[in-house]
Amino acid sequence: MKKLMAPTTLFLSVLCSATSLAAEGDIGVAAAMDDRYCTTCHGVEGLGNIAIEAPRLAGMEAWYLKRQLENFRAGIRGKHGEDLQGNAMRPMAAKLSDESITDIVDWIGDWEYVPAKTTIEGNVRQGRTAFQACAACHGANAQGNEALGAPALAGQNDWYLLTQLRNFRAGFRGSHQEDTFGSQMVTMSKILRDDQAVINVVSYINTL
Amino acid sequence: MTNPVSRREFLNLLGAYGGTSAVLQAGAALGFMPSSSQAAEITLQANNGKKVAILGTGISALTTAWELTKAGYGCTLLEASHRPGGRMFTVRSGTVIDEIGNYQRCEWDNDPHLYFNAGAARIPSIHSNVLKYCKELEVELQVFVNESKTAWVQDDAMNGGKPVRNTDYSSSMQGFISEMLSKALGDSQLDSSLTESESEILLSMLRRFGDLNEDMLYKGSTRAGYGSGGFLDHGTKKDVVALRDLLKARNGGSVMVTTQEGTGSGPLLMQPVGGMDRIIYAFANRLRDRIKFRAPVTEVMVRGDGVEVAYEQNGVTEVLKADYCFNCIPSHLMSGIPNNFPTDYSEALNYIRRGRAYKAAFQAKERFWEKENIYGGITWVNAPIQQIWYPPHNIHGKKGVVLAAYNFGGANYTEMSQEDRIEDLLKHGEKVHPNYREMAEKPMTIAWHRMNHMLGCAPRWARDRGGWSDKEEQMYETLRQPVNGRHYLIGDQSTQHSAWMESAIQSAHHALADLDQRVRSEPA
Numbered sequence: 001m002k003k004l005m006a007p008t009t010l011f012l013s014v015l016c017s018a019t020s021l022a023a024e025g026d027i028g029v030a031a032a033m034d035d036r037y038c039t040t041c042h043g044v045e046g047l048g049n050i051a052i053e054a055p056r057l058a059g060m061e062a063w064y065l066k067r068q069l070e071n072f073r074a075g076i077r078g079k080h081g082e083d084l085q086g087n088a089m090r091p092m093a094a095k096l097s098d099e100s101i102t103d104i105v106d107w108i109g110d111w112e113y114v115p116a117k118t119t120i121e122g123n124v125r126q127g128r129t130a131f132q133a134c135a136a137c138h139g140a141n142a143q144g145n146e147a148l149g150a151p152a153l154a155g156q157n158d159w160y161l162l163t164q165l166r167n168f169r170a171g172f173r174g175s176h177q178e179d180t181f182g183s184q185m186v187t188m189s190k191i192l193r194d195d196q197a198v199i200n201v202v203s204y205i206n207t208l
Numbered sequence: 209m210t211n212p213v214s215r216r217e218f219l220n221l222l223g224a225y226g227g228t229s230a231v232l233q234a235g236a237a238l239g240f241m242p243s244s245s246q247a248a249e250i251t252l253q254a255n256n257g258k259k260v261a262i263l264g265t266g267i268s269a270l271t272t273a274w275e276l277t278k279a280g281y282g283c284t285l286l287e288a289s290h291r292p293g294g295r296m297f298t299v300r301s302g303t304v305i306d307e308i309g310n311y312q313r314c315e316w317d318n319d320p321h322l323y324f325n326a327g328a329a330r331i332p333s334i335h336s337n338v339l340k341y342c343k344e345l346e347v348e349l350q351v352f353v354n355e356s357k358t359a360w361v362q363d364d365a366m367n368g369g370k371p372v373r374n375t376d377y378s379s380s381m382q383g384f385i386s387e388m389l390s391k392a393l394g395d396s397q398l399d400s401s402l403t404e405s406e407s408e409i410l411l412s413m414l415r416r417f418g419d420l421n422e423d424m425l426y427k428g429s430t431r432a433g434y435g436s437g438g439f440l441d442h443g444t445k446k447d448v449v450a451l452r453d454l455l456k457a458r459n460g461g462s463v464m465v466t467t468q469e470g471t472g473s474g475p476l477l478m479q480p481v482g483g484m485d486r487i488i489y490a491f492a493n494r495l496r497d498r499i500k501f502r503a504p505v506t507e508v509m510v511r512g513d514g515v516e517v518a519y520e521q522n523g524v525t526e527v528l529k530a531d532y533c534f535n536c537i538p539s540h541l542m543s544g545i546p547n548n549f550p551t552d553y554s555e556a557l558n559y560i561r562r563g564r565a566y567k568a569a570f571q572a573k574e575r576f577w578e579k580e581n582i583y584g585g586i587t588w589v590n591a592p593i594q595q596i597w598y599p600p601h602n603i604h605g606k607k608g609v610v611l612a613a614y615n616f617g618g619a620n621y622t623e624m625s626q627e628d629r630i631e632d633l634l635k636h637g638e639k640v641h642p643n644y645r646e647m648a649e650k651p652m653t654i655a656w657h658r659m660n661h662m663l664g665c666a667p668r669w670a671r672d673r674g675g676w677s678d679k680e681e682q683m684y685e686t687l688r689q690p691v692n693g694r695h696y697l698i699g700d701q702s703t704q705h706s707a708w709m710e711s712a713i714q715s716a717h718h719a720l721a722d723l724d725q726r727v728r729s730e731p732a
């Protein structure tokens with residue numbers, strides 16, 4: 001696999017003399033050689049892309065990003081056949097080196113946090129009540145809590161939160177035996193009685 | 209193989225009575241030839257000084273840039289990738305496949321015949337605008353052989369999994385279909401819908417089509433080749449493959465229509481000598497100083513008097529100001545790029561889905577297929593690899609590049625590792641060619657869903673297989689109108705027939721005509 005280059009050269013792409021076929025001339029024959037691919041799917045500065053169903057990365061905690069990238073790489077996340085978005089992400093991470101993960105997480109740390117647009121509307125009042133259980137780990141303002149391994153939820157794309165909660169409830173995410181935090185979420189998400197309750201809680205998070 | 213099934217069995221098998229007459233009636237309603245397709249005449253008003261930002265370097269963008277440059281506009285093209293052409297991509301010695309998480313560099317022999325068209329590969333004769341630019345830009349073309357009767361059909365369920373020659377399959381199938389139809393013609397219900405002379409002509413056509421005997425029965429055909437002899441000695445017919453055996457293959461539909469569905473042209477297709485990207489480089493070499501590579505667009509702002517496009521280059525954000533913008537960035541990627549498009553325009557952009565496609569190819573140590581009397585065409589395999597293509601060029605050369613898989617939509621190649629993809633293509637290919645594994649050198653694979661800066665094969669508009677909904681038609685019209693008369697969405701995504709180069713070019717022509725009309729109506 002690709003070797004990660006020294007950070008200073010990361011933005012400079014390496015020119016490979018691709019081919020001697022004359023018709024191509026010397027244009028467009030170089031290739032970038034780092035693993036900083038995230039924005040193709042996740043949007044400019046990781047703002048999230050609904051058409052790809054790739055969530056906002058800007059503002060995600062470094063420790064959370066690292067854990068998820070490692071989980072994807074190891075197949076702890078994204079292997080369940082029904083976790084379609086996870087299935088798409090897993091192979092992207094499968095060959096990442098530890099250095100690449102560190103580099104990517106640092107890079108994402110440079111991006112400006114811009115709260116995502118609201119796309120989901122449910123019963124905020126009922127969502128607020130349900131959220132009390134979530135707040136224990138994720139914080140009253142859904143700001144996250146590293147000590148408990150619970151990421152921030154506020155400002156995340158609501159469609160992503162919805163998919164993940166549905167996946168936890170159905171066991172599409174968090175069922176892998178090594179997914180310690182994921183399995184906690186499988187249990188916790190069952191507190192939400194039905195899909196409407198999931199929509200409500202996400203609607204409440206939208207207000208935070 | 210066993211005896212062919214009787215006519216009665218066959219009709220029962222297919223429940224063909226109603227079906228057959230229905231087909232004939234539908235046929236009677238046809239009889240119109242599509243009007244022949246003509247290349248567009250582009251006559252833009254000469255213009256000096258107007259600046260145009262062109263986003264992406266797909267064929268629609270290059271067409272736009274070429275036409276506008278000829279007319280005197282000042283064009284700048286911004287391309288995120290290290291290479292031009294998007295989905296017109298040829299892999300050869302040294303090419304990098306920039307698939308996310310599956311970076312590959314091609315190490316094939318450095319030989320102009322050894323290439324793999326990883327995206328677009330075939331040009332039908334009615335794609336007049338593709339052909340027009342090939343002519344104008346002096347891109348040499350050659351015939352592409354899409355169908356070879358000596359290629360194979362393989363399905364684990366048919367013939368004990370052993371491949372059958374295309375001709376054995378198709379000649380027999382034609383024979384059975386003709387036999388059945390000619391008998392159905394005796395049916396009074398069907399008979400009454402045709403005049404005597406129509407029946408007569410149909411019957412004589414069926415006899416030839418199916419190679420039926422005097423009694424209008426299919427008893428084998430020399431079209432399938434001879435069992436023995438045929439040159440110095442009298443040829444003997446091969447045994448007839450039983451219909452029931454043929455009906456075990458589930459990919460027969462593909463075998464019977466290899467001449468390309470939906471293109472309106474016959475089995476004759478074309479390809480540029482040396483690879484499909486010869487078209488791309490013919491444009492790009494003429495526009496070279498105007499193209500910025502590794503310059504991903506990061507923001508598109510449409511203003512009252514023009515467009516501001518931000519892009520990144522060498523880690524620095526630059527802003528390009530232009531009077532007009534033509535944008536072929538795939539809609540699903542545009543959704544992740546900040547912009548100030550109107551809400552209905554954004555909604556339409558976000559609506560389009562991306563299709564999946566997977567191709568794989570390897571350099572063959574020897575042209576082993578030629579020893580099996582194959583000189584081009586497609587082998588159909590009822591497995592996810594679906595197709596094996598043999599190069600129709602450089603016949604009797606030393607090596608050749610075999611297309612070892614071409615899957616649309618299904619299968620899970622996107623998620624598979626490179627190792628698993630390679631094992632998969634070898635495993636299925638060797639059911640057809642026993643020495644396949646040994647012949648395959650350095651397989652390359654491409655899952656378009658994971659290709660950097662593309663993430664998809666072809667745009668998919670209609671969610672329902674039945675066709676476009678009114679809402680979809682409406683969103684399509686929204687995207688066909690320029691934002692503020694300044695921002696044009698181009699590419700096959702803004703056409704109703706995606707996955708063709710011709711569509712992408714025509715989208716550019718459509719937008720150029722609109723621009724030209726606006727410019728002409730401006731006060732001097």
Ligand SMILES: Cc1cc2nc3c(=O)[nH]c(=O)nc-3n(C[C@H](O)[C@H](O)[C@H](O)COP(=O)(O)OP(=O)(O)OC[C@H]3O[C@@H](n4cnc5c(N)ncnc54)[C@H](O)[C@@H]3O)c2cc1C
Pocket residue numbers: 263264265266267268269286287288289292293294295296326327328329330331503504505506536537538541545565566567656661662664665666698699700701706707708709710712
């Ligand atoms: C597997 C496959 C087989 C095909 N077979 C055929 C065939 O046989 N015959 C045929 O006629 N057609 C075929 N097609 C379809 C044909 O390739 C396409 O219709 C055509 O090439 C599309 O051109 P386009 O102008 O829409 O741009 P695209 O090729 O989609 O180009 C989009 C461009 O935008 C660039 N881009 C992306 N993000 C950014 C950004 N942020 N900033 C700047 N640039 C960006 C991309 O790098 C790319 O260059 C096939 C396609 C595939 C994938």
